[in-house]
Amino acid sequence: MMANRNDDDSAAAPATRRRVGRPRAGVLSKRLITETCLRLIDERGTEAASMRAIAAELGVRPSALYNHVAGYNELIAGVRELISERIPVDAFEREPWDAALATWARHYRDVFAAHPSLVALLAVLPLAEESVTTVMYEAVIAKLGDAGWPDTHAVTVLVALESFVLGSALDLSAPDDMLDPGPRDDVPRFSSAYRARAALLAETGTRPADASFELGLRALIAGFSAELASLAATGR
Template sequence: MREERRVPKDPESRPTAARARRRVGRPTSRVLSRRLITETGLRLLDERGAEGAGMRAIAKELGVQPSALYNHVGGHAELLAGVRELLGERIPVDMFAELPWDAALADWARRYRSAFAAHPATIALLAVLPLAEDSALTGMYDTVAGALVRAGCPEDRAVSVIVALESFILGSALDLIAADDMLDPGPRADVPAFSAAYRARAERLAETGRRSVDDAFEVGLRAMIAGFGAGFAPDAGRSA
């Protein structure tokens, strides 16, 4: 994070392109680092969409040849895994120390989803990655699992509760890349129940200004957490 903008004396150094051509051989001062590469990848994903973060594009952005990246990253897939960890690090877990379990769990889920929502282009790329084996995410799971067990969740069910909730979060994040009116049946007459339900919802959302994907997320989240609570031990820190 220190050598981010290194362009010593180059009359024509536009910010985002073509530094002075470096001569062959190991450079005097480090140009690349794994962190710099993944952060640039995330930034390009944000700025240019899913197709904008290829190896060549990242290399060009850093004023470097594509092959140089391979000294720091194993390949494109590993790079994406790095980006995912970057996002994972930004999911806070403080709420479990401050709120009752159900409010904390809901807050955590919303922030988890937001971490992806803030970078729409990444969702389709990252959602399909199996999460890194011994990543820092395990620390997050520990906090959540502890809170669940204290709330009366059977210990042998806590992990499944977390995995289920995470699946819902990721599935909901995928909805974010679809058009908002994707399900609109239009004037079709052969699906009356669905059409009526769709219009009723559209009206309610128009009043509140809420996005449909956000509404579905909230509906599902509340149902899931309520359902979890119903299966916990009756008198353990319930909304303490």
């Protein structure tokens, strides 16, 4: 009987080893890997989303991931693609350029507010070739060009708005009372202004981050409109 058990064990061991490297979900793909990476980033932060951690989450060996992604940089680039797919650009087909920019900015902020850990990571990551993000930018720049923005200024407008949106996404994920000065008496003007704003927002049921975003967005769009008029007047 002992010999039979040893034979059974030795026969089963290779089969067990063969199963290692196969995902519990059944099919390993680049999209599954990048979606798992995004989920781990959301749950544990960017430092926790290593190739080894993703492999462990999927029940495979790390080497299995390299059949689908070249490495960590390509993986993070894939995460950016997942995020960009969730930011609609159809407003640029039906709205004036300034209204379309505002609509796009709101969607952009909401998507990144759901994944705040990605803001710092993706803000400094160069775009990959054939990137979905580049296609999104194409829609923005095409609309700006049709509205009269010269090529020399269109990308600058996009980046200026994008920088504001990403900062606002972080603000949206922060506590509403983050700036509360508390019972201090050495900052009377700030304390008074903070309490006045809090009272107003409580009346309207508006979150502080939303109020700041909408004010900033109106100011940016108004500034862009004034800049475009100035460029048209000077013929630049």
